Amino acid sequence: MLKLYYAAGTCALAPHIALEEAGAVYDTARLDFRQNDQRKPDYLAINPKGRVPSLATAQGVLTETPAILAYIAQRFPAAHLAPVDDAFAFAQVQAFNSYLSSTLHVAHAHRLRGHRWADDPAAIQAMKQKVPESVGEAFKLLEATMFKGPWVMGERYTVCDPYLFTVARWMEGDGVDPAQFPALLAHRQRMAERPAVVRALAQQAAE
């Protein structure tokens, strides 16, 4: 059985929603970042990176949100969560998710994880200060050039949608005003009404 390792408030919500959308049978394991669960030996044996999400499968453990999302789409083809047989369309899905991972999420991480990239407390503070601007710029690009609507890729819902929803929930905490991004805000509201999203959020709230 699939098992998703997640922590509350993290990008692991994206594969959690995708598993719900796929109708997958899966288990979850919740990590508490305040207890530093992700750096404990038990978890490092599962994912040596000490990060979430991880998805344990019968063939081994997968990491990295874009890869896990593509796996769920390919593993559950009946759910049509990505155009896996169309090289160009599938690459567009991957490109979108890769941008969220390597640009938007990275900008966001400079708010609370600046110690990854500098030791000086003043430098860590300087990084925190720029987050509203750097994260805001990423959302601006999404709104202006990448988001098609009503779903990320247009008429078809894909694994880009739960990922965008997940990072769009961070806007207020990052000091970014969602009102600047009407299309993304409408998407966030549309997503919040999907039964799969309601179920994933309820499960994370209950655990």
Add this chain to the structure above:
Amino acid sequence: MLKLYYAAGTCALAPHIALEEAGAVYDTARLDFRQNDQRKPDYLAINPKGRVPSLATAQGVLTETPAILAYIAQRFPAAHLAPVDDAFAFAQVQAFNSYLSSTLHVAHAHRLRGHRWADDPAAIQAMKQKVPESVGEAFKLLEATMFKGPWVMGERYTVCDPYLFTVARWMEGDGVDPAQFPALLAHRQRMAERPAVVRALAQQAAE
């Protein structure tokens, strides 16, 4: 016809090598970062992110190295550059490339692109100082837990190999001693001998 937009010394070398491995017919367009070509209107019309690589195809432009690599693998199946029909194995390829993009490349970018995440010159200097450690840690994880050998995924060469080769060439510039990583260093040497790699590097040197 495919057209690869690249700049010298960047991660665009990875898809360039992959196109050579695939036997693709393609064109290249070289951007000069010293002239800030990537921020000029002509290029922003192609890729609004102002980054490389971009791959123009008959269906539109693709961005993000992991997505472009997966596209080349899927578009040229005869070259067997990724196990595209095996959801788990393909996800392992994507996870590896996603790690290079969102962790290793990001750590590396703090050496010359710190202005993305802070304005204070002292903070930018503090980021630069940590690069040998943060990039070194990423290579340590690759060597210890992710690289299988002789190729990244084991016996089969995949699109992970040109990407690893590309970022491994940055070690010395990032202040990371390659001698700490004998498996990665042997891989870098093995890659440098492949005809596709020789051709891509020669083309970039000649343009």
